[in-house]
Amino acid sequence: MISLDLLKKEQSAIIDQFETEKLPLKLIEMGCLPGNEITLLHRAPFKDPIYLKIDQSHLAIRLETAKNIFVRLKT
Amino acid sequence: MPQTLKVALLGSPNTGKTSVFNTLTKLNQKVGNYPGITVEKKEGTWTLSKDFKVKLFDFPGCYSLNANSIDESIVIETLLNKQDQDYPHVVIVVADVENLKRSLLFFTQIKGLNIPSILAINMADRMDKKGVEIDIKRLEKELDTKVVLVSARKNTGFEKLKQVLLDYKTLSIREIFDISKIDSNYFHDLKKTFPKESLYRLWLLITQEANFTKLKRKKITDTSDFRTLSTLSLKKLQQKETIQRYVFINDVLKKTFTVNPSKAKSIGSILDRVLLHKVFGYVIFFAILLLIFESIYDFSSIPMDFIDASFTQLSQWVKHSFPSGNLTHLIADGVIPGIGGIVIFIPQIALLYFFLALLEESGYMSRVIFLMDKGLRKFGMSGKSVIPLVSGTACAIPAVMATRNIENWRERLITILVTPFATCAARLPVYAILIALVIPDQGFYQSLTLMGLYLIGFVAAMLSAWVLHQSFMIDKKSFFVIEMPSYKVPLLKDVFYTVWEKTKTFIVEAGKIILAISIVLWVLATNGPRDNFKQAEEFITQQDTTDQSIDLEDQIQSYKLENSYIGILGRSIEPMIAPLGFDWKIGIALLSSFAAREVFVGTLATIYSVDSEKQETIKERMANEKRADGKPLFSLATGISLMLFYAFALQCMSTVAIVRIETKTWKWPLIQLFSMTFLAYVVSLFAFQILQ
Numbered sequence: 001m002i003s004l005d006l007l008k009k010e011q012s013a014i015i016d017q018f019e020t021e022k023l024p025l026k027l028i029e030m031g032c033l034p035g036n037e038i039t040l041l042h043r044a045p046f047k048d049p050i051y052l053k054i055d056q057s058h059l060a061i062r063l064e065t066a067k068n069i070f071v072r073l074k075t
Numbered sequence: 076m077p078q079t080l081k082v083a084l085l086g087s088p089n090t091g092k093t094s095v096f097n098t099l100t101k102l103n104q105k106v107g108n109y110p111g112i113t114v115e116k117k118e119g120t121w122t123l124s125k126d127f128k129v130k131l132f133d134f135p136g137c138y139s140l141n142a143n144s145i146d147e148s149i150v151i152e153t154l155l156n157k158q159d160q161d162y163p164h165v166v167i168v169v170a171d172v173e174n175l176k177r178s179l180l181f182f183t184q185i186k187g188l189n190i191p192s193i194l195a196i197n198m199a200d201r202m203d204k205k206g207v208e209i210d211i212k213r214l215e216k217e218l219d220t221k222v223v224l225v226s227a228r229k230n231t232g233f234e235k236l237k238q239v240l241l242d243y244k245t246l247s248i249r250e251i252f253d254i255s256k257i258d259s260n261y262f263h264d265l266k267k268t269f270p271k272e273s274l275y276r277l278w279l280l281i282t283q284e285a286n287f288t289k290l291k292r293k294k295i296t297d298t299s300d301f302r303t304l305s306t307l308s309l310k311k312l313q314q315k316e317t318i319q320r321y322v323f324i325n326d327v328l329k330k331t332f333t334v335n336p337s338k339a340k341s342i343g344s345i346l347d348r349v350l351l352h353k354v355f356g357y358v359i360f361f362a363i364l365l366l367i368f369e370s371i372y373d374f375s376s377i378p379m380d381f382i383d384a385s386f387t388q389l390s391q392w393v394k395h396s397f398p399s400g401n402l403t404h405l406i407a408d409g410v411i412p413g414i415g416g417i418v419i420f421i422p423q424i425a426l427l428y429f430f431l432a433l434l435e436e437s438g439y440m441s442r443v444i445f446l447m448d449k450g451l452r453k454f455g456m457s458g459k460s461v462i463p464l465v466s467g468t469a470c471a472i473p474a475v476m477a478t479r480n481i482e483n484w485r486e487r488l489i490t491i492l493v494t495p496f497a498t499c500a501a502r503l504p505v506y507a508i509l510i511a512l513v514i515p516d517q518g519f520y521q522s523l524t525l526m527g528l529y530l531i532g533f534v535a536a537m538l539s540a541w542v543l544h545q546s547f548m549i550d551k552k553s554f555f556v557i558e559m560p561s562y563k564v565p566l567l568k569d570v571f572y573t574v575w576e577k578t579k580t581f582i583v584e585a586g587k588i589i590l591a592i593s594i595v596l597w598v599l600a601t602n603g604p605r606d607n608f609k610q611a612e613e614f615i616t617q618q619d620t621t622d623q624s625i626d627l628e629d630q631i632q633s634y635k636l637e638n639s640y641i642g643i644l645g646r647s648i649e650p651m652i653a654p655l656g657f658d659w660k661i662g663i664a665l666l667s668s669f670a671a672r673e674v675f676v677g678t679l680a681t682i683y684s685v686d687s688e689k690q691e692t693i694k695e696r697m698a699n700e701k702r703a704d705g706k707p708l709f710s711l712a713t714g715i716s717l718m719l720f721y722a723f724a725l726q727c728m729s730t731v732a733i734v735r736i737e738t739k740t741w742k743w744p745l746i747q748l749f750s751m752t753f754l755a756y757v758v759s760l761f762a763f764q765i766l767q
Binding site: 021030044045051056062065 | 138139173175176177307313314321353444445446449556
C-alpha cells in the first residue's frame with residue numbers, strides 16, 4: 001500500500017483508505033471512495049498537482065492532499 | 076390568470092445546467108443579486124400552458140447539499156426555508172450522462188427534502204458515442220421519480236420535460252435514502268426531540284459548518300434526549316453518509332446503466348497530452364492569450380471609431396435642431412458625450428467575454444488552472460487565480476467575484492488584492508486615445524505600447540502578490556480540487572447568452588455612474604461662484620487683447636470654464652499633479668475617474684465641448700490642446716505618465732465596493748486603494764521627469 005502521490009503516470013490502483021480528518025468531504029463526494037479505481041493520468045509540469053481519473057470523475061488535486069489517500073496497486 | 080409555478084434548476088458544474096436554462100427560457104432572463112450578497116440570481120419565465128406560467132430559477136452549480144462556498148450555501152438556504160419567496164414547487168436536477176453516478180449523489184440528497192423532483196439527464200446525444208445505455212423505466216422506479224433524457228445541444232427532450240412539469244402534482248415526494256441508518260442511535264434521539272420535523276432537513280441544519288449568508292438559522296442544542304456531536308464526529312458521519320449513498324447509487328446503476336468501455340475512450344486524452352505538455356502547454360496558452368488580445372484590438376477599432384463619430388454627430392444635431400437653452404445644452408454636452416463614453420466599450424467588452432466564454436465552455440480553462448497551479452503558488456495564489464486574473468482584463472468586478480472558487484482564504488485574498496492591476500476594459504479607451512495621440516502611427520509602435528501596458532499590469536499584479544505572499548501571516552488549512560471536464564465544442568447559443576448578459580450588466584451598471592457623473596460635471600462646468608463667471612463676456616471684451624488670432628468666443632468660453640466650480644477645483648489640485656505633467660483639466664478627469672476610469676474620455680469630452688463649439692472629435696480636440704508656452708499638452712512624456720497612472724491607480728468605486736463585500740471588511744479595499752494610488756503617483760512622477 002502506498003500513498004497516492006507516489007503513483008506513476010498512467011498507473012492504476014484501488015483506493016484503500018484515507019485520513020478521515022484531513023480529507024475534504026468534497027473529494028469523497030466526487031467519487032474518492034475506498035474500493036474505487038484510481039488512475040493517474042498526468043502530472044503537471046512541475047510535478048504538482050496531479051490529474052486523476054477516479055471512478056467516472058476526472059479531477060486534479062495537489063500532492064499535499066494526495067498524501068492523505070492510500071491506494072493498493074493493481075497487480 | 077395563469078398560476079405561477081416556481082421551478083428550481085439544480086445541478087453540478089459542467090452538467091450543462093445553464094444550457095438547459097437557456098434552452099428553456101430563451102431571452103426571457105433576468106439577472107439580479109441575492110439581497111446583501113453578490114451571488115448572481117438568475118431567473119427566467121415562460122408560459123407552460125394556459126393555466127401555468129413557469130418561473131425558473133437557475134441556482135449556482137453545486138456538487139452536493141453540503142455547502143462549501145457561498146454559492147452552494149444559497150441553494151441550501153433556499154431549499155431549507157419553506158417561507159422563502161423562491162421556495163420551489165418543483166425541482167429539476169440536471170445530470171450529465173457521462174458522470175451520472177455523481178449527479179445521482181446530489182439527486183438522492185434533493186429527494187430527501189420532500190420536494191417534487193425531476194431528473195433531467197443532459198447530453199443524451201453523446202450516449203451513442205460513449206456506448207451508454209440506460210433503462211429509463213427501471214431507473215424511474217428505483218429513484219421514485221420521473222427521468223427525462225434531454226440534449227441542450229440537439230434541442231431534444233424538452234417537450235417531454237415540459238409535459239412532466241405540467242403533471243408535477245403526480246410526482247412522488249418520498250425519500251429514497253434513509254438518513255437514520257448511518258447512526259441509528261443519534262437519529263433516534265434527534266427524532267425524539269423534534270418529532271414533527273424531517274430528519275434529513277434537521278441533519279442539514281446541524282452539519283452546515285459555516286453560515287455564509289445573513290439568514291438566521293435555528294440553533295439545535297442539547298436536550299434531555301439529545302446530545303450534539305463534535306465537529307469531527309459529524310464530519311465522520313457525513314463521510315459515512317456519502318459512502319452509503321454511493322452504495323445505494325451503485326446498486327441502482329448496476330440494474331439500469333451499462334457502458335461499453337471500448338467506446339468510452341475519446342480524443343480528450345490526446346488533446347490533454349498536447350495541452351498539458353510541459354513546453355507546448357504553456358506555449359499554446361500564451362499564444363491563445365496573445366491571439367485574443369490582438370483580435371480584440373483589431374476587430375474593435377472600426378466599430379469604436381464609428382461609435383465615436385456617431386455620438387459627436389448626434390450631439391451636434393441636437394445642438395442645432397433644438398432651441399438653444401439649458402436643457403439642450405445639458406443633453407448635447409453632458410448626457411450624449413457621457414453615454415457615448417460607455418457605448419464605445421461594447422465592442423471590446425463583448426469580444427473579451429466572447430473569448431472567455433469559449434475558453435470556459437470548451438473545458439480548456441480547467442487545463443490552464445492545472446498547468447498554472449504550481450507556479451502561482453509561489454506567488455501565494457492558486458491555479459484557480461488564473462480565471463480572476465484573465466477575466467480581470469475585462470472587468471475587475473466579476474473577476475473579484477470569480478475568486479470564490481478558490482478554497483484557500485489566503486490564496487483568495489491575495490488574488491482579490493492584485494486582480495485590479497490586470498488591464499481592465501475600462502482602461503482601454505483611455506489607453507486607446509492616448510496611444511493614438513502620443514505614439515507615432517508607424518510600424519508596430521502603437522500595438523507594442525498597448526501590449527507593454529498589459530504586461531505592466533500583469534507584472535505589477537505578480538510582484539505585489541509576491542510581496543503579499545512574503546508578508547502575510549494568515550495561514551488556514553484548506554485543499555485544492557478541480558474537476559477536469561471533458562472537452563466540448565462550445566455551444567454558440569450559450570456563448571451568446573453569456574456575452575449578452577455580461578455586456579448588458581456591465582454597460583447598465585457602469586452607464587449609471589457615468590451618466591450621473593457627466594451631469595454633475597456639466598453642472599459644475601457651466602456654473603461658477605463669483606461674479607466674474609457671469610460677467611465673462613464683458614470682462615473679455617473690455618480686455619485689451621493683443622492676440623487677435625484667438626477667436627473671441629473661444630476666449631470667453633475658456634475664461635468661463637476656468638472660473639466655474641470645476642475650474643476652481645481643478646486649479647486647486649494642479650500644484651500636486653503638475654510634476655506628473657498634468658494640467659488642471661486632466662486633473663478634473665483624474666478626479667472624476669476615481670468613480671470609474673472610463674469616465675476619463677467622457678469627462679474630457681464634456682470639459683472640452685463646454686470649452687468649444689467647434690465640430691471636432693474628442694481626439695482632434697485633445698491634439699490641439701496647448702500648454703501656456705504653446706507646446707502641445709499631450710506630449711510623449713505626459714501621455715506615458717498618464718497611461719502609467721491609469722495602469723496602477725485603483726480608480727474604480729465599484730471595485731472598492733466589491734472588495735469590501737467579498738472580504739467583509741473595509742481594511743482590505745482601503746489598503747488596496749491607497750497603496751495602488753500611491754504607487755501610481757510615484758511611477759508617473761518618475762516617468763514624466765525622466766522623459767520630459
